[in-house]
Amino acid sequence: MGIFTDWASALDSARLCDALLREWDANPPHERRTGGLADRDVRATARALGVSERRAHDVIDLARAARLLASNRTVSRFATGSGGATRSFFVPTSLYDQWRAATDEDRVAWLAQSWAVRTGVAPQPLAGQPPPMVSEIIVQGDLTGVIPGRPDPDLRNLVTDAAVVESFGAATTVRFTQESIGHALTHGWTAQGLREALTARCPFPLPQALDYTITDTERRLDPHLSPALPLPVATRPVWRAPVGGGAADAAGDLIETVTVIHEAIRSGATIVVQLAGSRGDVETRTLQPVSFEGGRLRAIDPARETELTVVVHRIVSARPAGEEDRT
Numbered sequence: 001m002g003i004f005t006d007w008a009s010a011l012d013s014a015r016l017c018d019a020l021l022r023e024w025d026a027n028p029p030h031e032r033r034t035g036g037l038a039d040r041d042v043r044a045t046a047r048a049l050g051v052s053e054r055r056a057h058d059v060i061d062l063a064r065a066a067r068l069l070a071s072n073r074t075v076s077r078f079a080t081g082s083g084g085a086t087r088s089f090f091v092p093t094s095l096y097d098q099w100r101a102a103t104d105e106d107r108v109a110w111l112a113q114s115w116a117v118r119t120g121v122a123p124q125p126l127a128g129q130p131p132p133m134v135s136e137i138i139v140q141g142d143l144t145g146v147i148p149g150r151p152d153p154d155l156r157n158l159v160t161d162a163a164v165v166e167s168f169g170a171a172t173t174v175r176f177t178q179e180s181i182g183h184a185l186t187h188g189w190t191a192q193g194l195r196e197a198l199t200a201r202c203p204f205p206l207p208q209a210l211d212y213t214i215t216d217t218e219r220r221l222d223p224h225l226s227p228a229l230p231l232p233v234a235t236r237p238v239w240r241a242p243v244g245g246g247a248a249d250a251a252g253d254l255i256e257t258v259t260v261i262h263e264a265i266r267s268g269a270t271i272v273v274q275l276a277g278s279r280g281d282v283e284t285r286t287l288q289p290v291s292f293e294g295g296r297l298r299a300i301d302p303a304r305e306t307e308l309t310v311v312v313h314r315i316v317s318a319r320p321a322g323e324e325d326r327t
Helices: 007-026 039-049 053-065 096-101 104-119 153-162 178-185 191-201 208-221 254-267
Strands: 069-075 086-092 144-147 164-167 172-175 271-276 282-293 296-301 306-311 315-320
Touching: 007 039, 007 053, 007 069, 007 086, 007 096, 007 104, 039 053, 053 069, 053 104, 104 315, 144 153, 153 178, 153 191, 178 191, 178 208, 191 208, 254 271, 254 282, 254 315
Parallel strands: none
Antiparallel strands: 069 086, 144 172, 164 172, 271 282, 271 315, 282 296, 296 306
């Protein structure tokens, strides 16, 4: 599966994984008694993602390898009768919130590392560079919005919560609808909070049509929503599967690894990293991180008195120097 050959394909895989998680968070498919998904659910997922059934299978496998999806036995919300029926669904795991907060670069590294662990293929540097991030959206009177580049994490989550993404590429085009605004208002946003977030990201005043759509959608949702109070995330009917074990455990450590690197940069400390080699070997080195940008770690090797740049996909693990002897 050529999903990590260059930044364009890697970012597209991360985008599709995110779309899959959002879709199954809202509409979790049943797990067959014999395991796996029914063909109709694969077809429905492919339609929701706008990809072929084969590509949908690939994205599902990738998300499961990254421990972002798992089956979770629960009482069916569609069950009838007093006792209900125990069914198994595929739902996002407890790592989903970490995924939502991660940058695109960290998401790509998360997926690449977990896929490498699963397939036994050492991750290779991606060709090219990730496109620069932007923090603005131009909202137009016809309720469309244009993001002139790759959105930063906050803007990415804002538009995927409150709009329908219509196209990707050099620019991202979205459309605000009553349904998409309603989704945002029932998933933690308030009408005022949504206006403020969009106003902060738009270089021009928000069109009156969008303001009216937000107000009208909020009114239609009453009395189920209070305009003064957000709907706490904890009150939403969220199903989360426990994170499974196995070889893909390394993927779940990626956020911790990135945190260790950033902390070392801030404090000037050294860290011990394990680097995957081109022949499947793993090398341990002690490094002093200098910067971490665009999915690349620039660091100094004090023992060798050299400076090196390491693509994040090669980093198997990272820990503060000296911590390996602690028990």
